[in-house]
Amino acid sequence: MSALEVDGVEVRLGRRATTPILHGVDLTARSGEIVGLIGETGSGKTTLARAVVGLAPLHAGTVRVDGTPVSGLRGAELRRFRRGGRVQYVFQDPLRSLDPDVTVLDSVAEGPAIRGDGQGADRRARAVAALEQVGLDPALGDRLPGRLSGGQRQRVTIARALAVDPRVLLLDEPVSALDAANRNHVLRLLDRLRREREVAIVLITHDLGSLAGIADRIVVLYRGRVVEEGPAARVLLEPADPYTQRLIASVPSIDGPRPIYARSTT
Ligand SMILES: Nc1ncnc2c1ncn2[C@@H]1O[C@H](COP(=O)(O)OP(=O)(O)OP(=O)(O)O)[C@@H](O)[C@H]1O
Structure with a gap:
C-alpha cells in the first residue's frame, strides 16, 4: 500500500x-x-x-x-x-505562505498547536527541533519572515511542514x-x-x-x-x-x- x-x-x-x-x-x-x-x-x-x-x-x-x-x-x-x-503541502512562494506578522518560531509551532500536541513549551521545543532539522539557527525564531533571506524563508516553510511529522x-x-x-x-x-x-x-x-x-x-x-x-x-x-x-x-x-x-x- x-x-x-x-x-x-x-x-x-x-x-x-x-x-x-x-x-x-x-x-x-x-x-x-x-x-x-x-x-x-x-x-x-x-x-x-x-x-x-x-x-x-x-x-x-x-x-x-x-x-x-x-x-x-x-x-x-x-x-x-x-x-x-x-499530508503537508509546501507552497511555491514562501513569502505568501508565511504570515508576515508571525515570528518564525510561532509559525513553525502553529501546526503542533492546531493538532493539540503538548503544551506551549513542548510545541516550542518541537519548533526549535524542526528549525534545526532544516539547518536554521533557532536564534532566527524571533524574527519575522520579512527579515529572512529567500533561502531561509524556504527552509522555514519546510520546517513548518516537518513540525507535524507528516x-x-x-x-x-x-x-x-x-x-x-x-x-x-x-x-x-x-x-x-x-x-x-x-x-x-x-x-x-x-x-x-x-x-x-x-x-x-x-x-x-x-x-x-x-x-x-x-x-x-x-x-x-x-x-x-x-x-x-x-x-x-x-x-x-x-x-x-x-x-x-x-x-x-x-
Ligand atoms: N483558479 C483557476 N481557474 C482557472 N484556471 C486555472 C486556475 N488555476 C490554475 N488554472 C489553470 O490550470 C492550468 C494548470 O495550472 P498549474 O498552476 O497547476 O500548472 P503548473 O504545472 O503548476 O505550472 P507552473 O509550473 O507554472 O507552476 C493552467 O492552465 C492554469 O492557467
Missing part, C-alpha cells in the same frame, strides 16, 4: 468549474520514496498538489492516504484530517529560487527525511538536475495528463514519450549520467 494514492483525479476550475485542468491523473508515492513531478508551466502540477490536500475540488477520482480515502471527507472528518497534518510531503518548487549551497542542503534534507522518517515525498520542480540524484521515480504531466512515469534514471536518460524527450532536451544539465547532486549513502 502506498502512503499516497491518487487515482483517476479530474479537476475543473474557472467560472462554474467548467475548464478541465486534470484529466484522470494517477500518482502514487510509497513511504520513503521520492517522486519527481515534472511538466511545463501550466501542465497542472500545482493543481494536482492542491487537489491532494483538498484545496482544489475533485470532479472525479480519489485521493488515499495510508489507504484511507481522504477526498471523500467532509465537515468534522475533513477538519480532523487536516488538523492531523498527515507521512506525505508535497513540495512545490522548493529549490528553484535557491543558490547551489541552499539547494543541496534542502535536497539532502529531503533525502534524510525519506530514509530516516520514511516520509513519502512528491517533489514538483522544473530543476531536473536536482531530481537526477534524489528521485526514485518521475511522473511527467502534459496538459493535465500523465504522459510518462518510470524510474528516475530511465525517464531522464531514456525518455520514451516525445513530450518528455522535448522537455528533457530543453534542459542543458540533463545530457549525461552525472547527477548534479549525488545521493548520499550514509
Whole structure:
C-alpha cells in the first residue's frame, strides 16, 4: 500500500468549474520514496498538489492516504484530517505562505498547536527541533519572515511542514529560487527525511538536475495528463514519450549520467 494514492483525479476550475485542468491523473508515492513531478508551466502540477490536500475540488477520482480515502471527507472528518497534518503541502512562494506578522518560531509551532500536541513549551521545543532539522539557527525564531533571506524563508516553510511529522510531503518548487549551497542542503534534507522518517515525498520542480540524484521515480504531466512515469534514471536518460524527450532536451544539465547532486549513502 502506498502512503499516497491518487487515482483517476479530474479537476475543473474557472467560472462554474467548467475548464478541465486534470484529466484522470494517477500518482502514487510509497513511504520513503521520492517522486519527481515534472511538466511545463501550466501542465497542472500545482493543481494536482492542491487537489491532494483538498484545496482544489475533485470532479472525479480519489485521493488515499495510508489507504484511507481522504477526498471523500467532509465537515468534522475533513477538519480532523487536516488538523492531523498527515499530508503537508509546501507552497511555491514562501513569502505568501508565511504570515508576515508571525515570528518564525510561532509559525513553525502553529501546526503542533492546531493538532493539540503538548503544551506551549513542548510545541516550542518541537519548533526549535524542526528549525534545526532544516539547518536554521533557532536564534532566527524571533524574527519575522520579512527579515529572512529567500533561502531561509524556504527552509522555514519546510520546517513548518516537518513540525507535524507528516507521512506525505508535497513540495512545490522548493529549490528553484535557491543558490547551489541552499539547494543541496534542502535536497539532502529531503533525502534524510525519506530514509530516516520514511516520509513519502512528491517533489514538483522544473530543476531536473536536482531530481537526477534524489528521485526514485518521475511522473511527467502534459496538459493535465500523465504522459510518462518510470524510474528516475530511465525517464531522464531514456525518455520514451516525445513530450518528455522535448522537455528533457530543453534542459542543458540533463545530457549525461552525472547527477548534479549525488545521493548520499550514509
Ligand atoms: N483558479 C483557476 N481557474 C482557472 N484556471 C486555472 C486556475 N488555476 C490554475 N488554472 C489553470 O490550470 C492550468 C494548470 O495550472 P498549474 O498552476 O497547476 O500548472 P503548473 O504545472 O503548476 O505550472 P507552473 O509550473 O507554472 O507552476 C493552467 O492552465 C492554469 O492557467
